[in-house]
Amino acid sequence: MxxxxxxxxxxxxxxxxxxxxxxxxxxxxxxxxxxxxxxxxxxxxxxxxxxxxxxxxCMRQQFSNEINVRISQFAADFVKNLRSYMGGDPRVPDLTIQNYGYLYLSDNDALTATLRENQKVQLAAGAETELLGRNEILERYPFYQLDDIQLGSINRKDEGYWDxxxxxxxxxxxxxxxxxxxxxxxxxxxxxxxxxxxxxxxxxxxxxxxxxxxxxxxxxxxxxxxxxxxxxxVEPRKRFTWIFNAQTPLDRDLPLTIDPSGIHMRQDGPTTYLAGAAPDAEDDLAVDPTDFAMDHARWENHVWPIIATRIPQFEAIKVVTEWTGHYAYNTxxxxxxxxxxxxxxxxxxxxxxxxxxxxxxxxxxxxxxxxxxxxxxxxxxxxxxxxxxxxxxxxxxxxxxx
Incomplete structure (x- = not known):
């Protein structure tokens, strides 16, 4: 109305x-x-x-510019102290951040160098980003297949899901x-x-x-x-999200994993997971603001094969729900x-x-x-x-x- x-x-x-x-x-x-x-x-x-x-x-502090790190740090403080920011209103709930962290995976020298440079910026701004070699990643998260991976970057302070x-x-x-x-x-x-x-x-x-x-x-x-x-x-560009169950759930929380392919995935619930992806590069164009049509083939032909390769336990999974959202994309x-x-x-x-x-x-x-x-x-x-x-x-x- x-x-x-x-x-x-x-x-x-x-x-x-x-x-x-x-x-x-x-x-x-x-x-x-x-x-x-x-x-x-x-x-x-x-x-x-x-x-x-x-x-x-989700929120993260793993950016390459100090100002973007600071912006997310304020967000974390605001979320964790929402009631205080809201004047102490007892109706305001206590919120937390589910700190499973973002895990960037690098499979090439250029990206590895970038992760190392970014960590310096993040540490200087007070973030707690760690760089992990392949074996160190596997010690913490043994479910990954990392034969192609050189380095990982993760921060588990104020980085993950929030309400x-x-x-x-x-x-x-x-x-x-x-x-x-x-x-x-x-x-x-x-x-x-x-x-x-x-x-x-x-x-x-x-x-x-x-x-x-x-x-x-x-x-x-x-x-x-x-x-x-x-x-x-600035234009609307589609981004796809899938929620799925795994026949054999992981034995620990899945960080928001940024695969070198661009696919990302994370824990979503006790036994459910989330995956996100953009369209193919040639199809990643402006769309009508009312166009929320899903590309179902994107999952079968691209996303699922990548995540099942990265995490073999995700070979047997079932999509629970899916949706299309829009980035307000600054070209x-x-x-x-x-x-x-x-x-x-x-x-x-x-x-x-x-x-x-x-x-x-x-x-x-x-x-x-x-x-x-x-x-x-x-x-x-x-x-x-x-x-x-x-x-x-x-x-x-x-x-x-x-």
């Missing part, structure tokens, strides 16, 4: 109410010095087709309790004059004056930017775009997370709230992710992308 906003003017209009939009809304509602009126416009209040709903909900859905629910609830208005509607146009977005038009016909606009539209980010006359290299460099447009100065980007969005949402929402409130970042400096690099075609290189 389309809802009409209560007011005709808002200080902040957030386009998209999923993980990023709700993180920003909640942090704004608790930010010292912010007294503005906030409207969150979400086209699908069920969130059924959002990237948030289709996420595998992103609960954090999302509490952000929305907390933001509403603090006065943020959410409506089910759709932004269909923007009026830009004098280098500013003056108003947004909703599908219902309402025209809403705004002080600042936040593009938190996930895979639809480029469509939202286009309304303001802005080009943004420039697969990293975030955050901050103001240099010419349309009140249009704010919060886009292009390329599969890292859920784990980056606490730090990114806080950063956006700081920028909106104070005109600057006051905790983590997110300027490396500014839109200006898009204009210049300068990539922010992150070597640990999944």
């Amino acid at each position: 389309t809802q009409t906003p209560k007011h005709s003017s808002y200080d902040i209009v957030i386009v998209g109410g999923a993980m990023m939009g709700s993180s920003t809304a909640w942090f704004l509602s608790t930010m010292a010095g912010f007294q503005g009126r906030v409207l969150v416009v979400e086209m699908d209040s069920s969130y059924a087709n959002s990237s948030t709903a289709h996420s595998n909900s 992103g859905g609960t954090v999302f629910d509490w952000w929305r609830r907390g933001a509403r309790d603090n006065g943020v208005e959410y409506i089910s509607n759709k932004v269909v146009a923007m009026e830009v004059q004098g280098g500013r977005v003056q108003s947004v038009k909703l599908e219902s016909g309402d025209v809403i004056a705004c002080g600042q606009v936040v593009n938190a539209s996930g895979p639809r980010a480029a469509l939202t930017a286009k309304m303001a006359g802005i080009s943004l290299p 420039l460099d697969q990293n975030a775009v955050i901050g103001a447009h240099p010419e349309v100065t009140n249009f704010m980007f919060l886009n292009g997370f390329s599969g890292h969005g859920l784990q980056q949402s606490p730090a990114m929402g806080r950063a956006m709230a700081e920028l909106l409130t104070y005109g600057e970042y006051r905790t983590l400096d997110m300027t490396p992710f500014a839109y200006e690099r898009v204009l210049a075609g300068e990539k922010f290189i992150e070597k640990a992308v999944i």
